Amino acid sequence: MAPTLVYPVTAMEKFDVTPSPAPAAGQPRALPLTFYDLVFWAIPPVQRLFFYDRADLLDVSDFTLGELPRFRDSLAAALHHFYPLAGKLTCELVHEEGAAPPEVVFSDGDSVPLTVAVSGDDFRDLAGDHARDTARLRALLPALPQHGGSSRSHSQQGVLAVQITVFPRAGVCIGTTVHHAVADGSSYAHFLRTWATAHRLGPERSGAVAVDVPPPLFDRGVVRDDARLREAFLRDHLALGTAGRGGGERLCDWDLSRRPGVVFATFRFTEKRLRALGRRAEAETSARCSPYALACGAAWAGIVRASPPVPANYFGNCLGLCRVAHHAKRGELTAVAASAAIWRAIEGLAEAGSVFRGARGWVRWVREYASARAVTVAGSPKLGLYAAADFGGAWGRPAKVEIASVERTGALALAESGRDGDGGIEVGLALPRAEMETFRAFYLDLLASLDLD
Structure with a gap:
C-alpha cells in the first residue's frame, strides 16, 4: 500500500x-x-x-x-x-x-x-x-x-x-x-x-x-x-x-505513533443501536447496562479481537481509576459480556468505600496498564464538548470533535454524538490499519446482528 x-x-x-x-x-x-x-x-x-x-x-x-x-x-x-x-x-x-x-x-x-x-x-x-x-x-x-x-x-x-x-x-x-x-x-x-x-x-x-x-x-x-x-x-x-529519569519506558508501550500505518477512525453507536444492544445484554446477562458501558464494552470486545494477544486485558475508566478484567480467549470476548462486566464494575462503585479501594496502587496501575496495552477511556459523552465548543455566529458547533492523543495513550475517545441529534455515542480509536479493518468488520457484524425494532 x-x-x-x-x-x-x-x-x-x-x-x-x-x-x-x-x-x-x-x-x-x-x-x-x-x-x-x-x-x-x-x-x-x-x-x-x-x-x-x-x-x-x-x-x-x-x-x-x-x-x-x-x-x-x-x-x-x-x-x-x-x-x-x-x-x-x-x-x-x-x-x-x-x-x-x-x-x-x-x-x-x-x-x-x-x-x-x-x-x-x-x-x-x-x-x-x-x-x-x-x-x-x-x-x-x-x-x-x-x-x-x-x-x-x-x-x-x-x-x-x-x-x-x-x-x-x-x-x-x-x-x-x-x-x-x-x-x-x-x-x-x-x-x-x-x-x-x-x-x-x-x-x-x-x-x-x-x-x-x-x-x-x-x-x-x-x-x-x-x-x-x-x-x-x-x-x-x-x-x-x-519525568525524564528513565521511567517512561513502560508508558511508551501505549504509544502507537511508533508503529507504522496507524490510522484513526470514529464508530457511531446511535441511541437505537444502544437500546438494541442493551436488550441483548439484559437477556443474556441480566445486566441493565448504561449506554456508556454498552459503547465501551462493544469497543473493548472489538479491540481484543483486532489486536495481537497481550499479557492481560484490563479496562480502566473514571478519573479515580476503576479497572475491569474479563478472562476470555481473544476471539471469544463478546460485546455483551464486556458491557456487562463494565456495568457491574460501575454499579459496584456505589458501595461505601469502594471508590478508593486499592487507591494506593493507582500510580503503579497506570504503568501496568501501559505495559499490558490495556484498553482505557478518554473523554465522556456527559462532557458535552460539541455544545461547549459552540462559538456562535457563523461558527456554531463543530462538525467533528476528535481526541487525537489517543494515538499515544491507546484509549477509546468517547463523546456525545454530534450529528443528526440521534442521542448516541461516538467512539474514536487509533489502530494500525490492518487491526482497524478487523475492528471495523467486528463493528459492522455487531450492528447487523442487532434487532433494531
Whole structure:
C-alpha cells in the first residue's frame, strides 16, 4: 500500500495570549497537585481537534484579518478566569536542592501560545469518520512549550497550547493540547464553555461571562486526603523514576505513533443501536447496562479481537481509576459480556468505600496498564464538548470533535454524538490499519446482528 500523502501545514503567525485582565492579586499563584492530579502527571497530554465548516473563508488572511482578533481576545478573557492554564507545571521531583512536590505556578506575564496555520489537506476527509492516517491529524496539534530550569529552579512545562489551522474555502480546525495533571475532561469542558461564551458575547460584554458560566474554584482544600494518597503517589513517582529519569519506558508501550500505518477512525453507536444492544445484554446477562458501558464494552470486545494477544486485558475508566478484567480467549470476548462486566464494575462503585479501594496502587496501575496495552477511556459523552465548543455566529458547533492523543495513550475517545441529534455515542480509536479493518468488520457484524425494532 502506498504511503498516505501528508500535506504540509505552515505556521503563519504565532502569539502569546496572556489572561486579560490579569487575575486579581488575591488569587493563588501556585496550585499544588492533588493526589488525583498526580495519577496523570507522567502521562502524555490530552489533545483535541475541533473541525468547523467555513467554506466562506477564502484564505488564511481572510481569517487573520476578520476572525482572529475575536478568537484571541475571547481566549484572553477566558484565561482571566482559568489563569493556571497560562502557567507552568513542575516537570521533575528531584532537584539539586532536594525533592519538591510538583505544582502549577502562574507568574505575571505568563501566556498560552497560539499558532495560526494554513493547510492544503482535504478538510472534509480529515473531519470524517473513516480511517485517516494519524500523521495528518498530528500536524494540526500544538506542542506544549518547555521551560528549562536554572541551577536554582526545576524544569517546567507549559500547561496549554492552541493551534488554529485554516483550510481555505473549506473550514477551520482548532487544536488544543492540555496537560492532564492540570485539567481533567470536566475542567477542560468548563474552560472551553467559558472561551466559547466570551467569543459569542464579544469584547464589549466579556465581563458578563461569569454570569453565564460560573468561574472555576481553585481551593485545593475541598479535596480531602484522609488516606494520605498524595504522599503515597509522590513516593511511587520517585521510585518509578518518572519525568525524564528513565521511567517512561513502560508508558511508551501505549504509544502507537511508533508503529507504522496507524490510522484513526470514529464508530457511531446511535441511541437505537444502544437500546438494541442493551436488550441483548439484559437477556443474556441480566445486566441493565448504561449506554456508556454498552459503547465501551462493544469497543473493548472489538479491540481484543483486532489486536495481537497481550499479557492481560484490563479496562480502566473514571478519573479515580476503576479497572475491569474479563478472562476470555481473544476471539471469544463478546460485546455483551464486556458491557456487562463494565456495568457491574460501575454499579459496584456505589458501595461505601469502594471508590478508593486499592487507591494506593493507582500510580503503579497506570504503568501496568501501559505495559499490558490495556484498553482505557478518554473523554465522556456527559462532557458535552460539541455544545461547549459552540462559538456562535457563523461558527456554531463543530462538525467533528476528535481526541487525537489517543494515538499515544491507546484509549477509546468517547463523546456525545454530534450529528443528526440521534442521542448516541461516538467512539474514536487509533489502530494500525490492518487491526482497524478487523475492528471495523467486528463493528459492522455487531450492528447487523442487532434487532433494531
